[in-house]
Amino acid sequence: MASWHQGAVKLRYTVDGTTGPSLVLLHELGGSMDSWDGVVPAFEKDFRVLRYDLRGAGQSEVPPAEYSVENGHLADLLELLKATGLKPPYHFVGAAAGAMIAVTFALKYPDEVASLTLLAAALGVTDPARKQEMFDRTKLAMEKGMAVVTDAALLKSYPEVVRHDKARFERFRDTMLRSDPRGWAYCNYALINAHLEDRLGELRVPVQFLAGTHDPLRTPAIIKVLADKAKDAGFEEIDSGHFMHVQTPALVAAKARSWIDAHAPAGAK
Numbered sequence: 274m275a276s277w278h279q280g281a282v283k284l285r286y287t288v289d290g291t292t293g294p295s296l297v298l299l300h301e302l303g304g305s306m307d308s309w310d311g312v313v314p315a316f317e318k319d320f321r322v323l324r325y326d327l328r329g330a331g332q333s334e335v336p337p338a339e340y341s342v343e344n345g346h347l348a349d350l351l352e353l354l355k356a357t358g359l360k361p362p363y364h365f366v367g368a369a370a371g372a373m374i375a376v377t378f379a380l381k382y383p384d385e386v387a388s389l390t391l392l393a394a395a396l397g398v399t400d401p402a403r404k405q406e407m408f409d410r411t412k413l414a415m416e417k418g419m420a421v422v423t424d425a426a427l428l429k430s431y432p433e434v435v436r437h438d439k440a441r442f443e444r445f446r447d448t449m450l451r452s453d454p455r456g457w458a459y460c461n462y463a464l465i466n467a468h469l470e471d472r473l474g475e476l477r478v479p480v481q482f483l484a485g486t487h488d489p490l491r492t493p494a495i496i497k498v499l500a501d502k503a504k505d506a507g508f509e510e511i512d513s514g515h516f517m518h519v520q521t522p523a524l525v526a527a528k529a530r531s532w533i534d535a536h537a538p539a540g541a542k
Contacts, residue, residue, distance in 0.1 A: 275332075278356050280352040281328075281336070281345075281348060281349065281352075282329075282334040282335070282349070283334040284325050284326060284328065284353065285332040285333050287324060288321055288357050289313050289316075293321060295321050295362070295364065296322045296363070296533070297350070298313075298366050298368075299327070299365065299371030299372070300326075300327065300331075302370040302464065303426070303449040303457060304330065304331070304445065305330055305331030305332070308516070310522075311441075312366075320364075321359055323353065323359055327346060327371070329453060330456060331448070335456035341463060342374060342463050342467050347381070350374060361385035362538055363387060364386075364536075365386065366389075366392065367390070369395045369491070370460065371392075372394035373395060373396050373464060375389050376394075376396060377469065379476055379478050380469075383478055386478040387536055388478065388536040389478055389481070390528070392517050392518055393483070393488055393515050393517060396467060396469035396470045397464065397465075399470065410422050414457060419449060419457065420450060423446065427446060427449070429490055430490060430515040431445065431446075431520065432487060432489075435485075435514035445516065445519055473502035479532070479536040481509070482496050482500040482507065483496075484510045485517045485520075486511065488514050488515040488517075491515060493510040
């Protein structure tokens with residue numbers, strides 16, 4: 274059952290599981306904590322699993338102004354970890370834009386991180402054309418609403434080849450359609466202004482990168498370049514798309530669980 278935390282903004286969250294290591298699931302741009310519904314069953318018996326709607330997403334409150342990853346997303350995460358009592362070291366699984374929050378935390382608090390699993394990692398926007406495209410679509414959404422951008426975005430991020438479960442796809446589409454345009458725009462801006470790709474070499478925690486064969490946005494080639502920047506990082510291309518935790522949850526859960534189990538701290542169950 275969802276709970277609410279009132280910090281800088283009001284956040285909807287839930288903690289699944291009552292015992293075991295701490296696992297934090299960070300959702301994608303345009304989604305919500307419900308994106309992890311198919312992944313959580315693989316962990317809830319052995320972990321305490323925190324997931325939440327990022328600020329401005331799902332049912333969480335839209336902040337009054339733009340923010341950066343550090344003064345927005347990271348601050349929210351720190352408050353939730355304190356409020357829920359989850360103890361370090363933490364395992365993180367971050368999807369697309371959720372990966373930038375996981376990486377930001379790991380760079381700032383490496384001693385509190387056991388592992389990172391990054392799905393179609395989006396850590397900033399360096400290509401000028403892509404940056405302009407994102408500015409244009411956020412402006413369009415702010416002016417005319419999410420309906421004018423949703424289906425065009427999903428053609429790339431959730432193509433027919435990975436729409437294995439039509440009901441699941443419609444639920445995801447509905448979540449994106451119901452997104453607050455301003456909240457969605459602010460998260461876009463935070464991603465555009467993030468500059469984390471060139472800091473991957475600073476990571477001192479075990480990190481694996483998963484890339485989807487059917488992802489034209491964060492292609493396997495793009496993700497492999499990121500993995501090569503991090504020391505001793507794992508990399509794997511899997512039969513999925515951009516929102517792989519939604520499209521192929523069992524596969525993602527298995528890959529994440531394998532990495533997490535391989536990097537469990539000494540004495541952890």
